[in-house]
Amino acid sequence: MYTASSLFLKSLADAGITHAFVNWGSDHPALLEDLERQRVEGDGRTKPEIVTCPNEMVALSAAQGYAQVTGKPAAVIVHVDVGTQAMAGATHNVDRSRTPVLIYAGASPFSSEKELKGTRNEWIMWLQDIPDQAAIVRQYMRFTTQISSGSTASQYVRRSLQIATSDPKGPVYLWARREVMEEEVSESLLTAPADLQQWPSIDPSGLSPTAATRIASTFLSSRSPLIITSFLGRNPRAVSSLLQLSTLLAIPVVSACPNAVNVPFSHPFFSGVTFLSPGTHSEHLARADTILVVDCDNPWIPANERQASDARVFVLDSGDPLKHTVGFWHVDAELVCRADAELALGQIVESVRRIDSEAGELALRTQEIEARAQLLSTQHAAMVRSLDEAETSYPAPTLDSASLTVPNIIGVLRRSIASQTPSRGAASLVLNESISNFPKVWQHLRPEVAGSVLSSGGSSLGWALGAAVGAYIGGEVMGVKDGKGFDLIAVVVGDGSFMFGVPSSAYWMARKYNTPFLTIILNNGGWKSPKLSMLGVHPTGHGSKAPGEKLSVGFGPICPDYSQIAVAASAGWAWGKRIGTGNESGNEALERTIAEAVDVVLKERRCAVVDCVIESI
Template sequence: MSMEPILTEDRLPSAAEQLLRVCSSLGVEYLFTNLGSDHPAFIDAFARLEQEGRPMPRIIVCPHEMTTLSAAHGYAMVTRRPQLVLVHVDVGTQNLGASVHNAARGRVPAIVVAGLSPVSTHAGTVGHRNEYIHYTQDAPRQAGIVDQYMKWCYELRSAEMTDKVVRRAHQLACSMPQGPVYLTGARETWEATASPPEDAAGNWAVSKFAGLAPDDLLELHRALAQARRPLVVTTYLGYQQESVGRLVELSERFGIGVCELGPHYLNFPGDHPHHLGYQRNTLIAEADLILMVDVDVPWIESRVTPAKGARVFHVDLDPLKPGLGYWHFPAQRSYQADSRQVLEQLLGLPAKDADRLRAERLAWITEARRAHAPAFGPDGGDGAITPVELTRAVRELVNERSIVLVEAPSASQMIPAILRMNRPGSYYGNHGAGLGWGANAAIGVKLANPDAEVITLLGDGCFMFGVPSSAYWVAGAYRAPHLTIVYNNGGWKSPRMSTVYVHPEGPAQRNDTYWVAAGAGTQFSAVAEATGGAVGYRVDGREQLQATLRQALATVRSGKAAVVDVRLASVTGQVLAR
């Protein structure tokens, strides 16, 4: 097939091509997309840039939009760099669904771009309306679908704005607290010729936080030195991997206990003697000083409150949580600050005051570990495999190359408590409530760290919500193999438990009628295999478990994704729709 001659450097690009060029110059490495009728300018730009050998983000085509943003989410968790997500007008934006919530709650940077229906009906305008759907997809307020979750929404109204608008989008996504941004443009705008870029990249610096002011720092240091039962609670301090070592050093210097609450990064080594577990509300009523560091929900108000007279400090990149509605946890001092820098500041002060009560604090930590140690019980028995037993088997697979992603809501405290991961960057979780993140985020994690062995632990609902027909096709097509282990209890345990909490003696509990056995009996291994991108395995009994997990990991090491469907005891005996 003949090729067009290579075009010269003085060719002015379209707005779509300019966006790709600018993103590439900003370090954006991937474009995750599901293309539509609003994207001819982008498809043309892909072909031109490829033909001319010019740099552009690597294109990852995803059959479903849940994969696009979730994969970008996973990539950003590892690198802290935003990737490009390109979706199709209002319907593609809607298909992003829960991944938008997840990116916002997880404070990960991403640049989401969507087309708008063309407005021109003049046949002489490139990209004008010429299809039926251009009328039905013309949503009056398309950005309103996602704007409450975005740091910034903007419409590219003229091609000459492209360079500056893209740089501003990148700047806002990367500035702390990080998050997704949403950029739109009509089809004919993307086709229009862009102005030459202004060589002013150095003028688009990312806004960052600093540490504490001297007086605030001294007050916090003094409070830590005087406390007898100091406790740190954190969820996402580990988004900066260097912070983990700083927290370890501070904990050891002062004798501070640390709780990780629903961690979506590794924040503190799970095997450290000062680690006090993953149970929310633990020790809140005992501590005389609570230092909340990068955490959204430090305890549940209806279940526990800090001890009377306890001092509470809050250091966070997002301390007031304006993206959340009703939210308040009492703190005498609340600082919007870079937690890594604050830890370094504390470590830079003289340690003499820290020694006076250290032995007493260490004794409290030792007793707290003993009193609150999780009791999981032994393996074995004649019944079905238990989630605890499965997690212990997973632990045998973990090595120095492992990165574990967890999305199993009803086992979210048990799994990290058994795995006890200890290496910064080795553990990730979804901070949002939009299930379906895990199998797709694993793609981004693998692309960001090709040498890692990525293991994804999913509930059966999370597997289904993740659009496996898309996730595993992408994993296979773009060489991002990872091991998925499904905790398959035949339904949604979380709504069942919520019902039991609220109505412990109600008819649903008495009759075992919860209507949660969605997807029961689905052959998840076959679903994964049907994509052509994964090998499926099924485990029905404990005698198969270890050997099958090892075989599946060997499959991943050979370059192909693997899904292991592990059948656990059913969450309910109710049979639906029969």
């Protein structure tokens, strides 16, 4: 016997979804039954593969990590309204990061007197029957729909995925009543060919010839050009297009609140990272006369720093240049274009070369561009020296202060990955959820390869641990290196994001599904970001001198033993250690501990957690 659930699961698999991250409930009997039918009638496996997640936030974060690595959607299955709510901030993250995920939730039965198979037979089914379940998440979704009949389940799956994988990519939400998913369907629906070619995602589009020429000619006449981006590197091919334009005209590139590797760190025109706090933007911003904002969440904050009043600004975005899902968003620009970064930047390069050739003035070989290139290279070298100095300067050990800094820790981590992994770091992945230390971690990781460092793309804490599990699975599916997964996945968490990540669930999953990863905790004793926000408004107020513990943003005076939470959650499988205090402090202890932790992951195939005590809030 086949049901709507049989067709739903087959439709997911036919559409290329390899994994479903699930948290089961009373609305899923037909799905559980069909999965077991697949095991009995087949080779003991199911399509898609099921990853059990004891927490919905972790489930959606794992699906996000999978999709960020593969570029392909995973499925998430949760329980009625309560499971939908329990996805919590992960729903925000997949929306803001434009990550394609198909979310399915069951719903309470609509019959109560045995009229249909699947009718109400548990008391919770009255409590969980709400007027508009999809309203819980609708404003975060690209598409929400109800599956009303088993015969149309396949079409709903295909339409949902068509929307999820079209720019601006993002999550979709399907739901169905229990009776619908129990509905018997004809075997012919399951054996019918999967006609997926008729459901393509929207093809990327480029700039109009007029727009490409306008931007190119402005850049050619510019004396101080600048490019700002946040997430262009989500498409690795776009990085090549960006580098062509930057190199051709000696244009500095700044990553503003990055969540992907947009420019190789070693490129001489890469001008660093900013998270837009006062006084931290690139020195190029204030004097730039031409600015290209491409695939960027926010290029600057006017209340902190902004562009020159006479700067010519152009905005490019592949799917949502006006950020229509943001309540208020604005950049003073003379041209706003919906265009794929890879295509658009290539068009601008072509237009620059054409205009220069037609002018016959050899503008691309002027002394001005050569001088700008030399200046940018000199500035880049100075940035590298500054980072080197910060990484090798350790605080003097005292009883009352931390013996490690974030540059110390990330510098050692980067060098350990490079020296201990088979690919010398080229096939490794770092998930960065360091929050108040985002800028330092991004800079000191010095990433070279597009896709080698990722952030959640949103602002809800708790993404990284679950994402590591999903990214590990996704890496194996994609065959990152020689048909295998990543050499190493490392997670850097801070400001409470370890606790938000539900470690009791994440490390249980890591052991069950054999997805070992390294976790580095930047332990500042609580949440530093709320304190920084307070100081931004009340720099000399009553709270300016109060410690985090007193402000109620700290976990002290005795912080949890984070590493042992992971050990307990995995029944002793994970390895954990705290450093930065007592005898386990300073350069030698840090290098020894990180090296040991990397070995645990690489050679023993277990999770390792290093709890690094840094300056307390």
